[in-house]
Every structure is written in C-alpha cells, then in structure tokens.
Amino acid sequence: MLPMQAARLFFVTGKGGVGKTTVAAALGQYAAESGRRTLIIETAADGRLAHLFGHRVLDATPRRLRAGLDAVRVDGRQLLEEYFSRILRFRILSERLLSSHTFSALTAAAPGITEFLLLEKLLGWIEPGLLMRRRGYDVIIVDGPASGHALKLLHTPRALATMVPGGPLGTAARRLLALLGDHDRTQVLLVSLPEEMSVRETVETYHILADDLALNVTRPVVNRVFPRHFSAAEAHAIEQRARQQGTAVKPILTAACFNIAYRREAERHVAHLRRALGLSPILQRQLFTPKVHPADLEILGRMLGRALLEEQRPQTRNQRPETRNQRPETRDQKPETRNQRPETETNRP
Amino acid sequence: MTGIDHLLRKRLVICVGAGGVGKTTTSAALALAGALRGRRTGVITVDPARRLKDALGLDGLSSEPHQVRVNTACFDALALDAKRTFDALIERFAPTPAVAARIQANRLYQEVSKELAGSAEYMAMEKLHELLHTRRYQMLVVDTPPGAHANELLAAPKRLMNLLASRAASLLQSPAALLGGASSSLSSFALSTLLKALQRWTGIDLLRDLTDFAAGFEPMMEGFVSRAGDVQRLLRAPSTAFVLVTTNDPHTIETAIEFHHELRAGGFPVAGIIANRVFTFPQLPEDSADVAAWDEPLRGRLLRNYRELHQLAERDREALRKLHSETKAPLLAAIPAVTVAPTTLDGLERFARLL
Numbered sequence: 001m002l003p004m005q006a007a008r009l010f011f012v013t014g015k016g017g018v019g020k021t022t023v024a025a026a027l028g029q030y031a032a033e034s035g036r037r038t039l040i041i042e043t044a045a046d047g048r049l050a051h052l053f054g055h056r057v058l059d060a061t062p063r064r065l066r067a068g069l070d071a072v073r074v075d076g077r078q079l080l081e082e083y084f085s086r087i088l089r090f091r092i093l094s095e096r097l098l099s100s101h102t103f104s105a106l107t108a109a110a111p112g113i114t115e116f117l118l119l120e121k122l123l124g125w126i127e128p129g130l131l132m133r134r135r136g137y138d139v140i141i142v143d144g145p146a147s148g149h150a151l152k153l154l155h156t157p158r159a160l161a162t163m164v165p166g167g168p169l170g171t172a173a174r175r176l177l178a179l180l181g182d183h184d185r186t187q188v189l190l191v192s193l194p195e196e197m198s199v200r201e202t203v204e205t206y207h208i209l210a211d212d213l214a215l216n217v218t219r220p221v222v223n224r225v226f227p228r229h230f231s232a233a234e235a236h237a238i239e240q241r242a243r244q245q246g247t248a249v250k251p252i253l254t255a256a257c258f259n260i261a262y263r264r265e266a267e268r269h270v271a272h273l274r275r276a277l278g279l280s281p282i283l284q285r286q287l288f289t290p291k292v293h294p295a296d297l298e299i300l301g302r303m304l305g306r307a308l309l310e311e312q313r314p315q316t317r318n319q320r321p322e323t324r325n326q327r328p329e330t331r332d333q334k335p336e337t338r339n340q341r342p343e344t345e346t347n348r349p
Numbered sequence: 350m351t352g353i354d355h356l357l358r359k360r361l362v363i364c365v366g367a368g369g370v371g372k373t374t375t376s377a378a379l380a381l382a383g384a385l386r387g388r389r390t391g392v393i394t395v396d397p398a399r400r401l402k403d404a405l406g407l408d409g410l411s412s413e414p415h416q417v418r419v420n421t422a423c424f425d426a427l428a429l430d431a432k433r434t435f436d437a438l439i440e441r442f443a444p445t446p447a448v449a450a451r452i453q454a455n456r457l458y459q460e461v462s463k464e465l466a467g468s469a470e471y472m473a474m475e476k477l478h479e480l481l482h483t484r485r486y487q488m489l490v491v492d493t494p495p496g497a498h499a500n501e502l503l504a505a506p507k508r509l510m511n512l513l514a515s516r517a518a519s520l521l522q523s524p525a526a527l528l529g530g531a532s533s534s535l536s537s538f539a540l541s542t543l544l545k546a547l548q549r550w551t552g553i554d555l556l557r558d559l560t561d562f563a564a565g566f567e568p569m570m571e572g573f574v575s576r577a578g579d580v581q582r583l584l585r586a587p588s589t590a591f592v593l594v595t596t597n598d599p600h601t602i603e604t605a606i607e608f609h610h611e612l613r614a615g616g617f618p619v620a621g622i623i624a625n626r627v628f629t630f631p632q633l634p635e636d637s638a639d640v641a642a643w644d645e646p647l648r649g650r651l652l653r654n655y656r657e658l659h660q661l662a663e664r665d666r667e668a669l670r671k672l673h674s675e676t677k678a679p680l681l682a683a684i685p686a687v688t689v690a691p692t693t694l695d696g697l698e699r700f701a702r703l704l
Contacts, residue, residue, distance in 0.1 A: 015368060016367060016368045016369065017367055017368065017369055017598060017600045018369075193369075195369075227657075229650045229651075229653065229654045230647075230650065238651075251630065251631070251639075251655070252633065252639050252640055252651050252652070252655050253639065255630055255651075255654055255655045255658045256651055256654055256655075258658060258686075259654045288657045288660040288661055288664075289660065289664075290599065290664045290667065
C-alpha cells in the first residue's frame, strides 16, 4: 500500500458578506478539476454554496457536486444534539433538553463545546484513520463562519488542550492543534473588501491568527476591486474635463470619475493591507452581473489554485521565529519567498 | 411631509441591517438630520470605523455621550463598549462593591459579558434605557451591532436574563424544572449526567461558578428584569421606528427582507428602508454627443466603464424592487454611491442633507 498523502486543509474566513463562499467554491472547483479529491465544508446554513453549483441543499453527509468535488454542511446545534444523545443514550431526553432554554445556558456554561464538536467532525474527514476503506480527500476547504466566530473556533483546540490535558478529549484537542498548527497542511485564507473597515478587520484577524495562534495565514483575497480602465494621464484628463464642466458634467464623465476614484481608493486600501501583512493580496475584480457566472468562478479558482495549490512551498515556513522583535524582518521577506509573481487580477481589459 | 420627516419626529429610531451596509454612518446622519431640524438628538453607535470615530470625537471608548458640533447643528454621540457597560451596570446595581467585584471575577460572568452572543445587543438596550430615562433627548438613534437576525437582536436581552437568573439558579436547586415540567427522576438523572460530561470542558468548578454567579446576581435580578420589560414595551411603542438599512448587494437585501419579516412578526414598528451606495447610471443614448467628444481607444473604455456601472445600477434597481415588493416598506431615502465613505463631519452633513 502506498503511503497516504496527507490532506491539505484550507480555512476560509472574513467579515460577513465579503464573498467567502465564492472563494471557497472557486478554490474547490479548481482543486477538483486538477484531479484532487476535494471536500468543501459549509458552516453557514444559507445554502449558498450548493446554489453556486446548481444544487438545492446540503446535509450532514457529503454530497457529490461534480466529479471529484463533494460538499457537506455542519451545523453546531445538530452536532451538539448528537453529542448529547450519545451521552444520554436516550434521544428523547436530549431532544427535550435542547428544546428548552437550557441550550444556551449549557453552551455558555461549557464554552467551546460546539466549536470543538465541529472541529472533531473535521478531523474525521481529514484523518479518516487506517480502518477507513475509501480513500480520503486530498483537499478540504472550510467555508468558515465570519471572522469573529472563526477566531473563537480556531482558538478552541488550544484552550481545550490546556484545560483538559488527558483523556480522549485532550487527545483529540492535541491532534487538532497539531493539524491546524502544521503550516504545510493547514492554511487560513482571509477574504476582504478594498474598504477601510474590511481591511482593518482583516489586519486585526491576521495578527491574532498568525501571531497569537501561530497559524499559517496565506495571501488574503480582496474581492470586488473595480477594474482599472484608465491610465494616470487619462484619469487626469478626465477629471480635469469633469471639473471644467462643473454641475453640467456629462454622465459618461461622472461614471469615469467614479471608476477612477473608486479604483484609487481601493488601491490605497490594498496597499495598506499589503504593507500591514507583508503579503501580496490576490485581487478579484468586481463582477457586474447579478449572479456569479461559472466562468467567473473558474477564473478566480485558477488564480487561487495557482497561488495556493501549485506554488512551490518554501521549506522555511515552519521556522518562523518565536520572538516578536525578529518578526518584521521575516515578514518583509515573505512576499519573495512565497510567491515571485506579481499579484494577479482576473479579466483585466 | 416626507417619510424622513415623519421618521425624524420619532422619539426612538433603531437602525437594523446586515454588517457593512453603513448602519453606523446612517445612524449618525439621522441624528444630525434631526438636529438640523432643530431637535435635541443623540446617537448610540457600535464599533464605528476609525475615521468616523475620530470625526465624531469618539476616541478612547467612552460610553458617555459626547457633543458633536457640525457647523450650526449639534448632536450627542457615544460609542458603546458592551463589556464596559456591563461592568458599569454591575458596579451601579450591586448591593456592595465587594459583591460587584466578586461577580466581575467570576469566570462565567467574563464569558457572558464579552463572549456570549447577545451581550452587545443587551447592553445597547440597557444604555438606551438609561439615556431615555434622563429625558435629555427628543430623538435617540440606535445603531445596532451587526447581528444576522432581528430576532437574535431583540431576543438577546431575554435570553441573557434566562441565563443570568432563574435558569442558572434553578439548574442547581431543581434540575428537572428546566425540562419544562418534566419533573421525573429520569430527567434529573439526564441533567446530572450531562453536567458531569460538561464539566470535562469546564474543569471542576462548573457548579461552584454557577452557584456564585447566580447568588451574586440574585439581588439585582428584579431591576434587570424590570428594565428589560420597559425596553421591550418601548421598542413596540408608537413613538419608536425601526429603519432597515441596506445596500444593493443581493446578500444584504436578503438580510433586510429577513429582518423585516422578523420585526413584523414581533410587532415592532418598521418605518421604512434607507438604501445606501445606490448607483444611478441610466441607459446611455446611442448618439450621445459627450461620447463622440472622445477619441478611440479611450472612447471604447469610457463606454465599457459606463456599461459596467449601468449594469450595477440595474442590479440595484432590481434588488430594491424585490425588497419593496417583499416588504411593502416605503423607501425613505436612496443614498447615491460615493467613492469614499463619509468619514468627516462635512461628509456626514452632506449625507444628512440627502435625507
């Protein structure tokens, strides 16, 4: 028997509504098309992931979306119910227990319990164990919750490993800790918008994940970047003409000024993000159609796939210095060692 | 009189919507618009953008109102810090400072006050109660935390109350009471099994923490419950209005529709919709003279850019139409997209004057 290739885990997170699901779906599609057995795990109950692939809903067992690509939904409450009925052995009791107000009281009393059950489930897919006859997945993508909750989720194994040193629980916590902390296997992908609030939150999240939790946070994705239609000289001419026309400015000029100013603003925020993280963001252009088109998904997927799956990963990644004062140097070097290509953007005119 | 004029005569205006739709800016602009009409107004914000925060002078996480002067008008603003407000409440209502300190040191309290979903919402409501009680304002605007659901927001105080008081206490005194009348020995057994299992998560102090927590809160409960009741009544009063804040994004439109259904179902008065970042680029006439004024290849790109923005504008119109047809709520204002979010006082005034 050939030694099993360890599955790679991508954890996608970002503020609500920034396009996490689109990013997860695009990366998943690329991974599947490049011959990797892929699983996308949906943590939100909105069904948007299935929708992107023309399916209606997902449930608790993996479902085939297309060749090589499965998807599954995990729901914290459902996991907790399962867990409680496992302990109580009588389903009727656990159902009654959870239909009452106790649910929130109990989860608050045992912080991290739903998070832990979710991660434990994940572990089952990523390390299926030797008894499993089916071949496991090569790539697992978690379409994660919004950043606030994701931080809590990713912090759980660490908290638990300290709190519960022994027993099956402690063992599971340590396995999770090892998996998440393995920079060659697990990468966190932050999704942002080219706006002040969004970039600020991305930077804050990055520092907590990379510095405090020592996770491998890869190049962030910046969604909805307006295309650059005009050169600096053209932009200057357009803006000057618009000023001359004053209040009688023509719609076509208003639109051009809009694009120029929007693009300028976006570039400022992207530059700030790049400086703050020392990583080149992957830019995804603003889409103008009401729905995400399969071709858009494919373009984004290729870009993400090349950056995250095909890239020659440097050997130095696990040797990140532990002390804070050494870190800025390494961070400055990161863009070169990680990716030599300039940042890419789809559909450039 | 327009919908906005009606809105600005209310005593309490609550802005709800998905995260990132400009709720905070809209809330501040509404307070300013009220002030421009000569009313004494205030705004409670949650997590404003750095530059807006600077503009409003809300540096240093003060949970006390701070006057903002914009040319001729002024209004009060405060940025809410849930944890700090919760701490202040405990200090104010605890029978002795020693009790307050004991509660604040409790591990469960620390979880609840900062971690538990709903505590920011709950504190917003407590602050609201406090400020309305002073009768300092003719109109108070509340910017809500970016929660995904209206029921989450409005049920949070109640849920928190359940957790804080009776539930925690009765868990210890008679575990069976939690199971809604099923006071069999079997359910007691079930709960104690569960508690034992949960202790593996929490260490051995779970029961002691709960006891401590419940005992500490006991003397304050009556006040908490009565204020929560006041706020619940206030939220449904005719002098209160909820505003759905949204952008064109299909995701946030869906959230607005959900909010609306939940608010209506809960009997809360919805005044209407404020749509932010709306694109207005109508179809360009084929023989437009201002297009002919440009040479290729720039002309082609100008046209392409216009067509893209026109597509966005059409998407917006369609999304807003859907929102309107599903909610029947009036569109109070459509704020055109500007490239830079209004993060200065002048920008805020321009926004307020668009209302």
